[in-house]
Amino acid sequence: MPRRIRPILALLALLAPPFASAAPNAAPSPYAALAATEARVAAIGFRLTTANAAWCPVRQAQMGIIWGDRRLYDEQQWESARAAYETGAFDTSFVAAAAPGSPAGRSGLKKGDAIAWVDFRPLDEGDGSDPFGRIAALERLLAARSADAKIMIGLTDGRTIPLRMVPGCVSDFRVEPKEKPGAVADGRLVLINQGLADFTADDNELAAAIAHELAHNILRHRERLDAVGVDRGLGKQFGRSARLFRQTEIEADRLSVWLLAGADYDPAAAARFWSKFGQRSGRPLFQAGTHPGWRDRVKALEAEAATIAAARAAGQPLRPPLVDAPPPLE
Numbered sequence: 001m002p003r004r005i006r007p008i009l010a011l012l013a014l015l016a017p018p019f020a021s022a023a024p025n026a027a028p029s030p031y032a033a034l035a036a037t038e039a040r041v042a043a044i045g046f047r048l049t050t051a052n053a054a055w056c057p058v059r060q061a062q063m064g065i066i067w068g069d070r071r072l073y074d075e076q077q078w079e080s081a082r083a084a085y086e087t088g089a090f091d092t093s094f095v096a097a098a099a100p101g102s103p104a105g106r107s108g109l110k111k112g113d114a115i116a117w118v119d120f121r122p123l124d125e126g127d128g129s130d131p132f133g134r135i136a137a138l139e140r141l142l143a144a145r146s147a148d149a150k151i152m153i154g155l156t157d158g159r160t161i162p163l164r165m166v167p168g169c170v171s172d173f174r175v176e177p178k179e180k181p182g183a184v185a186d187g188r189l190v191l192i193n194q195g196l197a198d199f200t201a202d203d204n205e206l207a208a209a210i211a212h213e214l215a216h217n218i219l220r221h222r223e224r225l226d227a228v229g230v231d232r233g234l235g236k237q238f239g240r241s242a243r244l245f246r247q248t249e250i251e252a253d254r255l256s257v258w259l260l261a262g263a264d265y266d267p268a269a270a271a272r273f274w275s276k277f278g279q280r281s282g283r284p285l286f287q288a289g290t291h292p293g294w295r296d297r298v299k300a301l302e303a304e305a306a307t308i309a310a311a312r313a314a315g316q317p318l319r320p321p322l323v324d325a326p327p328p329l330e
């Protein structure tokens with residue numbers, strides 16, 4: 001079993017001055033911090049995907065869940081993780097977070113509920129080689145259903161939960177237990193590091209970071225970059241590959257501000273967040289080729305927010321750029 005979680009909080013406790021430390025067992029479990037971030041990301045991800053569904057060229061069924069799984073933990077970790085997720089001793093996938101007001105949240109599904117079956121079929125166990133395999137199979141199964149499909153979920157405690165999913169933009173969400181303030185969009189998933197969530201001042205700023213990654217998936221950047229043969233290795237920093245990566249970053253920034261507005265988050269949060277993010281200490285120097293400079297990014301984000309504010313002031317409907325016909329990558 002891979003060690004999924006680094007004990008971030010234990011490390012912080014070591015670095016803190018002695019008078020700040022409480023009794024030895026008082027440090028909160030790192031899994032409790034992870035579960036709290038998953039609750040934030042599930043809520044924000046559900047709101048961004050469903051409130052903006054009408055703008056998205058491709059839609060998938062959303063139910064508002066971030067999944068957990070027994071396979072992500074070794075024996076020792078599982079004791080602590082089980083306590084944080086308040087779940088039972090079952091080798092299966094479970095609800096790590098259910099967004100309030102989502103189909104899952106309204107149905108009564110909650111953190112720790114362990115899944116026995118979906119639509120009376122057992123979960124796809126796969127070959128067990130990928131700890132995330134069972135979750136990925138479950139996410140793919142649900143995303144393939146029609147955007148407002150009715151499903152039945154059977155829990156290990158014997159309950160049967162019926163719910164109807166709702167249409168949203170493409171993406172499932174995951175929180176990675178990594179301290180580095182990073183995030184990734186791979187076309188299907190938006191992956192947010194714990195360190196990035198911790199870096200944000202509030203949910204508007206976290207929504208800005210998530211909206212940027214979601215925009216990459218909506219605009220199919222991974223697939224389209226691969227289709228034109230960009231270099232994801234060392235050559236990424238130079239020439240044509242760097243230019244095309246930079247184009248996708250600028251596009252994701254632009255669309256992200258509209259996704260915030262469409263979901264009633266503060267569109268100005270994008271400029272606030274990326275300004276702080278661009279000036280943080282210890283940031284990598286290696287993104288100069290693939291990412292625009294932070295001052296240019298912030299200027300462009302402010303311009304987009306001003307366009308939205310002007311449209312709202314004039315009583316015009318919001319029409320996001322790029323989603324209908326993104327410019328070709330060439």
Ligand SMILES: [Zn+2]
Binds near residue numbers: 212213
């Ligand atoms: Zn990006």
